[in-house]
Amino acid sequence: MKMRLSLAIASLAILVVHGFVFYQQFFHKWENYQQSYFDQAKTLAKNDAEKETFAGRSPKIEQIMVTQFGSERVDRCTTCHIASDDPRFLNSPHPYKTHPYSEALGDKQVDGRWERRHKFSDMGCTVCHDGQGRGLTEFYAHGEDEFWNDPLMGYVTQENWRADFKDKLKGKEFMEANCAQCHTEKNFKATPMVNKGRELFQSKNCYGCHRIEGISNGTLGPDLSDVGKKWKIDYLHESIVDPRANSATSFMPKFNLTNEEVKALTIFLKSRRGFNYAETTLDRYRATLKKPSSNSAMVQPTEGNQPTTLNTDTSANYGGQLFTERACAACHKLGELDGGIAPDLSFEGLMKDEQWLVAHFKNPRSLVPDSNMPSFGFPDTEFKALSAYLLTQNKVPPTGNGQEIYQNLCLRCHGEKGDGHGMIATYLDPYPRDFTNAGFMSSKTDERLTASIKNGVPGTSMPSWAKVLNEQQIKDVLTYINQNFTKETRTDIKQRDVPEQNPVAMSPESVTRGESIYLQRCTGCHGRKADGKGPNSLDILPRPRNLLNAEFVTRTNDRRLFESILYGVQGTAMPPWIDYGLSKDDVGDLVNYIRNLNKNKQNLVAANAYVSSH
Amino acid sequence: MSDKHNAQEVESGEPVSRRKVLAWLTSMGLFGSAIVSIVSNLVFIKPRATYGKPTRFAIGTPEQFPPGTRIALGDQKVAVIREGDKMAAISVVCTHLGCIVGVADTGFACPCHGSRFDQDGNVTGGPAPKPLPWYELSLAPNGELEVDKGKEIESGKWFTV
Numbered sequence: 001m002k003m004r005l006s007l008a009i010a011s012l013a014i015l016v017v018h019g020f021v022f023y024q025q026f027f028h029k030w031e032n033y034q035q036s037y038f039d040q041a042k043t044l045a046k047n048d049a050e051k052e053t054f055a056g057r058s059p060k061i062e063q064i065m066v067t068q069f070g071s072e073r074v075d076r077c078t079t080c081h082i083a084s085d086d087p088r089f090l091n092s093p094h095p096y097k098t099h100p101y102s103e104a105l106g107d108k109q110v111d112g113r114w115e116r117r118h119k120f121s122d123m124g125c126t127v128c129h130d131g132q133g134r135g136l137t138e139f140y141a142h143g144e145d146e147f148w149n150d151p152l153m154g155y156v157t158q159e160n161w162r163a164d165f166k167d168k169l170k171g172k173e174f175m176e177a178n179c180a181q182c183h184t185e186k187n188f189k190a191t192p193m194v195n196k197g198r199e200l201f202q203s204k205n206c207y208g209c210h211r212i213e214g215i216s217n218g219t220l221g222p223d224l225s226d227v228g229k230k231w232k233i234d235y236l237h238e239s240i241v242d243p244r245a246n247s248a249t250s251f252m253p254k255f256n257l258t259n260e261e262v263k264a265l266t267i268f269l270k271s272r273r274g275f276n277y278a279e280t281t282l283d284r285y286r287a288t289l290k291k292p293s294s295n296s297a298m299v300q301p302t303e304g305n306q307p308t309t310l311n312t313d314t315s316a317n318y319g320g321q322l323f324t325e326r327a328c329a330a331c332h333k334l335g336e337l338d339g340g341i342a343p344d345l346s347f348e349g350l351m352k353d354e355q356w357l358v359a360h361f362k363n364p365r366s367l368v369p370d371s372n373m374p375s376f377g378f379p380d381t382e383f384k385a386l387s388a389y390l391l392t393q394n395k396v397p398p399t400g401n402g403q404e405i406y407q408n409l410c411l412r413c414h415g416e417k418g419d420g421h422g423m424i425a426t427y428l429d430p431y432p433r434d435f436t437n438a439g440f441m442s443s444k445t446d447e448r449l450t451a452s453i454k455n456g457v458p459g460t461s462m463p464s465w466a467k468v469l470n471e472q473q474i475k476d477v478l479t480y481i482n483q484n485f486t487k488e489t490r491t492d493i494k495q496r497d498v499p500e501q502n503p504v505a506m507s508p509e510s511v512t513r514g515e516s517i518y519l520q521r522c523t524g525c526h527g528r529k530a531d532g533k534g535p536n537s538l539d540i541l542p543r544p545r546n547l548l549n550a551e552f553v554t555r556t557n558d559r560r561l562f563e564s565i566l567y568g569v570q571g572t573a574m575p576p577w578i579d580y581g582l583s584k585d586d587v588g589d590l591v592n593y594i595r596n597l598n599k600n601k602q603n604l605v606a607a608n609a610y611v612s613s614h
Numbered sequence: 615m616s617d618k619h620n621a622q623e624v625e626s627g628e629p630v631s632r633r634k635v636l637a638w639l640t641s642m643g644l645f646g647s648a649i650v651s652i653v654s655n656l657v658f659i660k661p662r663a664t665y666g667k668p669t670r671f672a673i674g675t676p677e678q679f680p681p682g683t684r685i686a687l688g689d690q691k692v693a694v695i696r697e698g699d700k701m702a703a704i705s706v707v708c709t710h711l712g713c714i715v716g717v718a719d720t721g722f723a724c725p726c727h728g729s730r731f732d733q734d735g736n737v738t739g740g741p742a743p744k745p746l747p748w749y750e751l752s753l754a755p756n757g758e759l760e761v762d763k764g765k766e767i768e769s770g771k772w773f774t775v
Contacts, residue, residue: 004636011643018647022654041755049774053752056765061663062670074665086755113757121672 030080030136033095034059037082040096044088061136066124069181069277075124075133077141085120087113104190127277128178129153149232153178153270161234165241168259169233169266177228177270182278196261197268204255205330206265208374212272220374221252226274237266248538251372253331253341253427312381319389322382331373333412334393341427342373343461344412349394351456351463357387368459369549370429370532399473402480409468410477413461418485420542428461431542435485440542440571442488450474459551496567502558504588506595514593517586525573530597540573547594550601561591669764675757676701676775686717692749692761693717695733700772703751703761704735709744722746734769745769 038054045051062082066073083089084099092098099120101107106117118128126133130150135141143151146158154174157166176191187195198215201207207216213225227236238245240262243252257265279287323329329337333344348357359366361383364373378386399405406414413432415422420434435441441449453474456464465474482490504510518530525544527534532546547553565587568576577587671690679685683696686706691714693704706722708715713726721738722731729740736745750765751773 004633004640008636008639008643011640011647013643015643015646015650018650022650025654026657050753053750056750063663063668065665065667076663088755119672 028136029138030061031059033080034082037096041083041086041088064121064124066122066127068122069124069127070275073124073126073133075126076136077125077129077131077133078120079136080138080141081125085116126150127181128175129155130178131156151232153233157234158232161232162238165234165237168263169237171263173263174233174267174270177233177267180271181273181276184276184278191271193264193267194271196264197266197271200257200261200265201268203327203330204257204261204265205327208376209252213274217377218374220372224269224272227272228270229273229275233266233270236269237262240265240269251427251429253372255330256340314381314384314388316385316388316392319385319387322378322386323389326376326378326386328386341424343424343463345390346393347395347397347468349391350396350467351465352390354384354387354391357390358383361386367551368461369551370546371461372427372429396468399469402473402476402478403484405469405473405477406480409465418481429543430460430545432462434542435481436487437542437571438486438488440569441482441486442490443493443570445493446478446490449478453477457552458555459549459553496563498559498562498566499584500557500559502562502588502591504585504592506592510589510592511596513586514589514591514596517582517590518593521577521580521582522590530594536573542572544573548597550598553594553598554601558591561594562587565590670760670762672754672758672760673703674759676753676759679759684717684719686714690761690763692763693722694759694761696775697772699775701751701759701775702734702772703749705747705749705763707746708742709737709746710740710742715746736769 038057041054042051045054061076062078064073064075064078066075078084080095081097081099083092083096087098087101089096089098090100101109101114101116108115108117124133125131129152131143131152132140132145132148132150135143139145140148142156144156144158146160151158154170154172157169161169173193176193179191180188180194183191186198201212201215207218209218209221210216211218211223211225231239235246239252240257241254243250243254323334328334328345329339331339331342333339333342334346352360356367358380360368361376361378362380363375364371365375397408399408406418411422412424413422413428414420414435415425415432418435420432422432425432433440452462453469454464454466456462469477482488518526519528522530523534525534525536525540526532526547527537527544530547532544532548534544537544545552562584564574566576566578566582566584568574582590667690673687673690673692673694676696679694679696679701681696681698683694686693691706693706695702695704704722706715706717707713708724708726708729710724710727710729713724715722715724715729715731719733721733722735723729724740724742727741729742730738731742731746732738734745735748737743747766748769748771750762750767752760752762753773753775754760
């Protein structure tokens, strides 16, 4: 009996499920919308003929096929928004509401009747609004589905977008990014946000690192030519305001931008989709004929960093003009201007000479291997002018007692608390020294610390202060650092038995032995490439030394390398390898291996030898 | 068990046994869902939307077609004709083998096999078996004329502007 009852219940349940599926599949909201529109239109009809046309219509899927914008678009938006071109519904609620008429869009009023500049039957809907044209439910059509790449621009935010900036991604100005797909003119007046973003791209020095076809040639960061096609606006926004959110190792700075500026940049980037709808395939083909070297889809002249007429002026005045034009102060500090990202250039003339500056401009990483300053592709004359300008910045800054010196000169990198977390520290590699690390500070002699201040640390952002501070001032600032940050009375440093010169002669065999020891012992932190980026390196502060830093390695004597390897570096993760069974000969092999890695760069270092003579 | 039931049945005077009610309910559920699924499968045979140009499209305002106009719209394969206040949309696809007929003031002529039609699309010569169909023409609320190729109307049924 129970069996029969449960069978009956089960079969009725199946019927209910079938009925539900049937209802879901064959009764749609859009049918109700259309029926309701027909009914309303009939009551609004002025004559019988008009009434009759609406009476004769029954709900069906309305679609617009558009082939002129890239791949074929099928826009079924008018299935629900059926009154979008019926001017009588201007004040109705969605989805009946008429698409607004606007002079900004080019719509014109003729004889009291509006005429659209962009006819829906020609353009479709998604080319301006985004969203999923084929969708027939609100969820899919508006692109609320997180897997749809183009949600309704400026109106729909997807469920998984970060809550803290979801509301910043709303507003119809985001749609300007789509206007710019066809209206690619540089100052098209209907897309103010795109224009503003384009200006910011230059004035915030984005162009230095990023390439955008036809606009810039940066190589340090990702190519942004089709970034709008690849990413949604939430990702673009996030990458600007929080560059490390997605890639922990990103060294893109967090620029000081207002909300409005971030929005403009986001819209500008979203408009970079790598194609231009205004061009036909024929135009594109002709463009490739003109420039055989590039298969570009954009026929735009390169702006900004490549002047059409080469200015051969190398004067400091012109350099000063370039300094402003090229937006150096987007990162650097100079006088009142401060980007808050890169070192202070206010007394650069006292620290560097022309040769160093020009070489550094051409390729910053030849002198500071982990620098995140881009190699700008400016002509040599401009580098000379910029260097000349920087050399005029040679006024000795106000100094005073140890505390004042520290606050004026050291704070920007080493930080208020002396812990190496200054304002720009995150953008420097290696990090500024942490003075509160008593283990390190106490294990170094006064001579060594004084020398670091006086001569700078080659291959890093620590400059030579010899022309800015005299012996007494260096002493004062060291005392200040020791008393306020290190807070440990200095004891005598144990003299260690370390050879002055590497006792193992440089030879291919020695290098091979050194390599095998290196691969066994050192790769965990210093990395297989010896670039200081081994698997453990991210957990360690201070970070392991980049052993490919030729400036540093070549200028460091054998004694210091021996001491660091054999007895470790106190206050860091470098252990005393003498305790782990490395003999002096092994260390000699390692030193030979490390020196051999930088052998090919020695000419470069020799060319910059004057730096150490300062 | 069944004895007990029969006894209950007799007592209550109920003519239908509980077992029968359950069997009836079960079969109703199963047959019902079978019918629903057959119906939904049949409905699926006809697609709700197909790719291709929509059958209903706008051709412009009546002012764009002054009286005396007889022009063919190439993309949509329709001739728009206006005589005074009366307008019509006539197919330009020959009813013989589907060539595009030429539009002239005197009528239509097919270049393939020489079919001829008069001004209203009626056959006057050649192999064409049927007159050219007329399509429904209406004025949309935004002031543009719309042709619905999904709706053929009888020849000579003019739309008055």
